[in-house]
Amino acid sequence: MKPIQVALIGLGTVGCGVYQTLHIHKQRLEIQLGAPVELTTVVIENPDKHMKIAEKTTISTDISDILYNPEIDVVFEAINGKEPAFTYLKQCIQAGKHVVTANKEMFAAHGRELKELAQKNEVQIGYDATTAGGIPIIQTISQLFRANQIQQVQAILNGTSNYILTQMRDHQLPFSTALKQAQKWGYAEADPTNDIEGYDAFYKLMILSDLIFDRQPDQKNIRHSGITGITDEAIEKAQQDGKRIKHIASIKYDETGNLTAEIEPIAVPKEHPLYAVEGVDNAIHLKADIVGDITLTGPGAGAFPTASAMVEDLCLILSKQSAPIPVS
């Protein structure tokens, strides 16, 4: 059987996770997909700074090595920031390749355009890894909530913030100490602004909004804050009231028919579906009009959970190409 040829853009934490997952589970993927998956080309910024890669794989700094290779079927993109990711993905789609991305900042801004471009070019776009790490929330909503209309989402979308809040409560730590611990354990970056100021959760919520409501709310309707203002006293006070402070991203139609979103720390009671979500976990609580309330909980970040989402996207994209023939 002709191999499935894939390419990878970026070899940071997530890119390495994808590389290793394709390598470790090579045999299983071949059985699942009916053909071996071969990593043909890796495009990175600095070719001196990469891990050891199998000899058969081309290492390049030039996206043309992917674009002009007609054998490449699917491109994984795992770099940070809007550019050059957006331009690269546009070019890959126009070259007739399926794409799978983990880039939330880029996809929050340009997801709609990329989805339309993919449809026009009759290729598919997988972006489950952009939101809530390994939790298959994007595919759950796209594949398994077709009859249901989702009316409200409440979610913990930033593992770093949830870890810091959990540590502050469990060990009576001030914010600054908990942040340092998160950095020490690799749960927060050297510059933690994106996480602790709520931007990361904002990107993910906008991706969910586009998917569920087919649009994003007006910026002026988004109340938006991170966890930097949370004191150990506030956490202690919440605990005395039987509550926990969680950084919650939510979106719903309000009474006047507007789409409103809020991203902010909230003291939630024991009965709240996100009360028990602890540490670096993420969770998404969906309110849908037929089924009712469904919650998904799982790892919100990390090389392998994110790679899992990307490789599952690959499997789903390829399975759609070989769907059973209609019988009736």
Place this chain on the structure above:
Amino acid sequence: MKPIQVALIGLGTVGCGVYQTLHIHKQRLEIQLGAPVELTTVVIENPDKHMKIAEKTTISTDISDILYNPEIDVVFEAINGKEPAFTYLKQCIQAGKHVVTANKEMFAAHGRELKELAQKNEVQIGYDATTAGGIPIIQTISQLFRANQIQQVQAILNGTSNYILTQMRDHQLPFSTALKQAQKWGYAEADPTNDIEGYDAFYKLMILSDLIFDRQPDQKNIRHSGITGITDEAIEKAQQDGKRIKHIASIKYDETGNLTAEIEPIAVPKEHPLYAVEGVDNAIHLKADIVGDITLTGPGAGAFPTASAMVEDLCLILSKQSAPIPVS
């Protein structure tokens, strides 16, 4: 566009839920599926005992009215017990119809045979409603865990038992009183044996086992008990230890390579992924080898959650018939 013609076997709680869901969300389904869904035929045991049905729908006691109607594309089955459900579904599949079932007892015993028969006849079989009510656990595992190998499942699969245990703890009730309350509120049947003795959870666990591990464990490897032996003292004692007693169905490969399953009440600590699952909710915790730990929580029973699972199965079955054309 030619309508999608469907039939329904059974008009109990779940059957009525399907009927109403198809009716209430008619317009949305037409947009989603690209053609109107028409309920052509309903087969029930006693035609005098049914609710008011739209005039265009044929009410019958004879399965032949489904089998020999070539216009019917998909059959929903929502009756109890192995027979005549198994025979009916076999006949429907052999007649070239897709089937969607909510019948856990039948599917735990005959699921494998029906799946093989469906494959042979090139039709699809939806059974998400058999397990964990509205939680889309079957489709999540089949569609979204292709690259991942699931290694262990721990689940609360019986809402009645979970409701009784929650009531006993919250209101310091003996088992018998909590059971009576559950019956009063419609959360337990007049004969509650299936639920409180753990048979219902057993059926669902066997369906999950077939799906995940492609086989069921030896009956001799299944430790199996319900919640009837749980006293209010045991619940009080667990609470003093910071634990909660939950009725947990679990399955995994043990160290010697055997598949083992247990269905029994367990006192779980605060950190356990099922500790916070309360009332009639169900939850499934999956341990998978790439992504790690994922938990799905939601309504484990009820007319609309179960109908939701069946109608979502319909959408997925029909979407596979119109999958995009391969491009590369």
